Amino acid sequence: MIELLTQPWSWWFSGAMIAAIMFFLIFFGQSFGFSSNLKTICSAVGLGKTNKFFDFNWKSQMWNLVFLIGAILGGFLTKQFLSTDIPVHIAQSTIDDLSKLGIAAPESLQPAEIFSLEAMLSLKGFMILSFGGLMVGFGSRYANGCTSGHAISGLSDLQIPSLIAVIGFFAGGLIMTFLIMPLLF
Amino acid sequence: MKFIKFLLLGIVFGIVMTKSEAVSWFRIQEMFRFQAFHMYGIIGTAVTLGVSGVALIKKFKIRDYQGNQIVFSPKDKSVSRYLLGGSIFGLGWALSGACPGPMVVNVGYGYWAMAIVFFFALVGTYLYGVLKNKLPH
Numbered sequence: 001m002i003e004l005l006t007q008p009w010s011w012w013f014s015g016a017m018i019a020a021i022m023f024f025l026i027f028f029g030q031s032f033g034f035s036s037n038l039k040t041i042c043s044a045v046g047l048g049k050t051n052k053f054f055d056f057n058w059k060s061q062m063w064n065l066v067f068l069i070g071a072i073l074g075g076f077l078t079k080q081f082l083s084t085d086i087p088v089h090i091a092q093s094t095i096d097d098l099s100k101l102g103i104a105a106p107e108s109l110q111p112a113e114i115f116s117l118e119a120m121l122s123l124k125g126f127m128i129l130s131f132g133g134l135m136v137g138f139g140s141r142y143a144n145g146c147t148s149g150h151a152i153s154g155l156s157d158l159q160i161p162s163l164i165a166v167i168g169f170f171a172g173g174l175i176m177t178f179l180i181m182p183l184l185f
Numbered sequence: 186m187k188f189i190k191f192l193l194l195g196i197v198f199g200i201v202m203t204k205s206e207a208v209s210w211f212r213i214q215e216m217f218r219f220q221a222f223h224m225y226g227i228i229g230t231a232v233t234l235g236v237s238g239v240a241l242i243k244k245f246k247i248r249d250y251q252g253n254q255i256v257f258s259p260k261d262k263s264v265s266r267y268l269l270g271g272s273i274f275g276l277g278w279a280l281s282g283a284c285p286g287p288m289v290v291n292v293g294y295g296y297w298a299m300a301i302v303f304f305f306a307l308v309g310t311y312l313y314g315v316l317k318n319k320l321p322h
Binding site for chain 2 (some may be wrong): 005008009011012013014015016017018019021022023024025026027028029030033035036037038039041042047051054055059062064066067069070071072073074075076077078079082083088089090091093094097098106109110111114115116117119120125126128129130131132133134135136137138139140141142143144145146147148149151152153154155157158159160161162164165166167168169170171172173174175176177180181184185
């Protein structure tokens, strides 16, 4: 049983669990949408005083902030108790492509070239992390949702706006992967 | 106490995202290069079950835990905001290898660099609030 939990989980089980989380949130009177937390935090730190967009009753979103705290704890608990820290088993073709960008084959969950403390403290590494985050934050609010809100919740409700957003996610992702990243790395 | 259920769901979410490796930059690259089924399998399974479940909730008018009718509010109609916003999101998703949820899961896992990504996601969110009225919606 423990071995079953510590090895990487299959796509079908993981996908089913994500759907289950969404339905539990719906059953508890809420909805599955993570990037709302970014807006809520902006409001909670007082940015509503200078910008009307963040002037709302953020405490009504407390449940989602608690969900966020849980997500951090989930990552921590996995690292402590459910991890074997084996390299992520990606396709050989991806390993080959990434090696051309100077990213070595996986040794753990994330590439050291981007997420090690050393990379984080270099100018280029810091720029990559900050621009990546900036675009995710800006884009998710502009599109009014992220992967959870659009790709999972929105598509489940057959929302055309969500389908357009997901097409956008992929348009941006492909441009970054095939056109911009070769210039950056 | 009323929040404990959301804490537990968040914990399960963090564990699932880590154990499925969906929080890995490598997996996101593999997805955008169409070199494995893994991420499509995760999202596809979730959406397939999601579509079925939402249809059942609507058909049988299922109520939530407090007995209220579950309603799904349709999203505002637009093309530009979803396509432009979505594309900007996608640029960041491919570069940082994480959407907002996985960012914080990674921080919990011990990748402090993801805290920088998350902080700048907050900055990006604020920037949207500032520029909102100048953008096509």
